[in-house]
Amino acid sequence: MNESSLTKGIRQPAAPRAGTVIIAAFLIWMTVLPALEVANASEVRPQMLFNRGNYLMEQQEYSRALEHFREIEEHGYESGPLFYNMGISYIYLDSLGKAAWYFQKSTNYRVTSDPAGEGLSFIEQTNRSRGFHIPQLTWYAFIDWMLFEMNHFSWIVMGLLLLNAGVLLLLAGWIFYPDRRLVFGGGAAGSAGLILLLLSITIYIVAQGYRQAVVMETRTPLQPEPTALTLAGSEPEAYDGDLAYEAYTVTLDVRKSRQHDDWVHVRLRNGARGWVPDTAVCEL
Incomplete structure (x- = not known):
């Protein structure tokens, strides 16, 4: 029995028709296209939000601009210009703590390091004019x-x-x-x-046991112990101890802070130490 007789009974596969190829290509394209659109949208949307935020800043609508900037941040996008614009917006909203926090983050980027430093200097001068001044001692610096x-x-x-x-x-x-x-x-x-x-x-x-944080409240008393709030009538003006002022950077002791819930141990620029509520500062 020769090879031709063996293969005579085997049915050869039919060549694919043109219509079948077109339908398969169409189905593949319809599957890939949404994925490409999602990937493209993930890149375009943050830029669109950033542009809208810039436009709203030009219109002096800083609250609405921050909504767009925060949405970008929530999606995990970070950049020096984003943090810098957020700092500028918070200055106009008179939230110096948030402004200083974003300016500090913006200094980590080369493109915005200098203008962010100028923003921090402006906040320092503003606090001086308001009487909220913490001297920077050389040793602690x-x-x-x-x-x-x-x-x-x-x-x-x-x-x-x-x-x-x-x-x-x-x-x-x-x-x-x-x-x-x-x-x-x-x-x-x-x-x-x-x-x-x-x-x-x-x-x-x-x-590794220390972090930097920015004070978010106008006046935050430093407590000797994290269990009692020793404020006269809960008014910082009536407190004669050390105060942490809004927008100033403090040194946070991570090891001590882990020992207590809702409290953190900080050191001010002048060397004063004490406990403050964890809601009073925002870690960098």
Whole structure:
């Protein structure tokens, strides 16, 4: 029995008709098209909302503009111009705490870092004119720089490089020929690198327990304990202790704050410490 006789009884598949191909292509296109439209809309809609918000700001309708900006934020979109415009809008609505909070977030973007800094300076001057002033002590400014602005990883890498360079110099001084200068230089570089490495790691570990927050209320008394509100008649004006003023940045102790519900432990720019309700501040 030859091959032709074996394949004679097998039915060959029919070639697809043109109409079937067209229908299949149409169904595939109708399936893919909505997905493409959704993807395109997800990119276009935030920009449309941002443009509408800008237009409403030009019309001095800041509350409506913020509705559009907040909708963008709720969808997970973040940008320097978005936060900057929200800060400007809150200034016109006399909500300096919210304005400072968004300006602080806007400073993290290169394109809006400078104008956001000017916005924070304006808020500082406004608080000064209102008599709400917290002096910035140099020592605590340096501590805050180490906690929040210092690039810990860069300093750790620098310490490692110095330590390795010191070890190499020591080996070179001992192996090739006895050179006291190489040994002394290697010891100095290695010691400096080790100290820098240990300090940088320590600062990094300590910094994990602190956050920055912005005060949202006009005057918030600092309480010595998180269990009692020691206000005379619940009026901040009658309180003779330290006050946290609206729009100022405070240092929040995360470890202490975890020990109590509804309260957070903060430090002001002048070094004053105390407890405030967690609703009085907004963490950055």
